[in-house]
Amino acid sequence: MGTTTYDFADETVIVTGGTSGIGREVARRFGEAGATVIVADIREQPKEDDESAPTHELVEDAGGRATFVETDVSDPDDVGAVVEAAREFGGVDVMVNNAAIYRHGTLLETDADAFDQVLAINVRGVFAGCRAAARDMLDRGEPGSIVNTASISSEYAQIGHTMYDASKGAVMMLTRVAALELARYDVRVNAVAPGIIETTFGSGNPDFERTVGDGFILEDAELPDLDAQEIETDIPMGRRGSTEDVAGSYLFLASDDAAYVTGHLLYVDGGYQII
Numbered sequence: 001m002g003t004t005t006y007d008f009a010d011e012t013v014i015v016t017g018g019t020s021g022i023g024r025e026v027a028r029r030f031g032e033a034g035a036t037v038i039v040a041d042i043r044e045q046p047k048e049d050d051e052s053a054p055t056h057e058l059v060e061d062a063g064g065r066a067t068f069v070e071t072d073v074s075d076p077d078d079v080g081a082v083v084e085a086a087r088e089f090g091g092v093d094v095m096v097n098n099a100a101i102y103r104h105g106t107l108l109e110t111d112a113d114a115f116d117q118v119l120a121i122n123v124r125g126v127f128a129g130c131r132a133a134a135r136d137m138l139d140r141g142e143p144g145s146i147v148n149t150a151s152i153s154s155e156y157a158q159i160g161h162t163m164y165d166a167s168k169g170a171v172m173m174l175t176r177v178a179a180l181e182l183a184r185y186d187v188r189v190n191a192v193a194p195g196i197i198e199t200t201f202g203s204g205n206p207d208f209e210r211t212v213g214d215g216f217i218l219e220d221a222e223l224p225d226l227d228a229q230e231i232e233t234d235i236p237m238g239r240r241g242s243t244e245d246v247a248g249s250y251l252f253l254a255s256d257d258a259a260y261v262t263g264h265l266l267y268v269d270g271g272y273q274i275i
């Protein structure tokens, strides 16, 4: 079967949310392909108590160059600064807008501040990343590629996913609109839509917080248990995906092999979207 070897030598890649999970493996794979990777995240260590090497070291071990820039993607100035930082390496060629958080809550129990927080990170962050990268590419006259992280939640609703599903639906449409507007400048914009991937996203994540408010608190019994996901029935391939399963698609979409692909949502989900 074999795996694809990409060549991103002389290319600069920004990966938001690159400290842990999917972003970490995406950054490592770009490093393996010889890229200069800027890891843009609110934290440098995967978790506060985690002693594993930060992603930029992993990228260098894999053969790339790397740096970490502390970035809160919900702040467009921070995102602008990280794109500016890429100028030191010749400017951003590939922008991976991947950072996101999950907060749990049904429509009835979700408070507006929590909703705003999720949308600020998951949607405004992607908007700011697309805009800053595209402006920079056009300023330099060097079009590149943007890859956003969408989700199966971009098109499939689940109980308790009010904030997250709304945000990922928006990421899908943002990807399409940006692709439409930027096509004439040869800037391609695509999205990877992972299925259920083995990361600490959700309850194991330091950003996770169950959100209730406004007096609407449902009995737990009425909510699905996130851990009781029917893996075998929900996922045709019968297993969760690994970060390795997902990462290659980012390199494909960013590469010249995908030179005529834009506005596309690429499911990497073991067939979840079929049923």
Ligand code: NAD
Pocket (backbone or CB within 6 Å): 016, 017, 018, 019, 020, 021, 022, 023, 040, 041, 042, 043, 046, 071, 072, 073, 074, 098, 099, 100, 101, 121, 149, 150, 151, 152, 193, 194, 195, 196, 197, 198, 199, 200, 201, 202, 205, 207
């Ligand atoms: P993760 O929690 O391991 O990684 C998310 C990263 O984003 C973390 O490093 C975190 O520090 C960072 N981050 C959070 N808020 C940030 C902010 N304001 N600014 C900058 N960085 C911030 O989770 P993951 O599973 O690797 O998720 C990565 C992406 O994949 C997300 O967009 C998520 O929605 C998406 N996704 C994950 C799954 C899954 O099952 N794990 C499924 C579909 C989509």
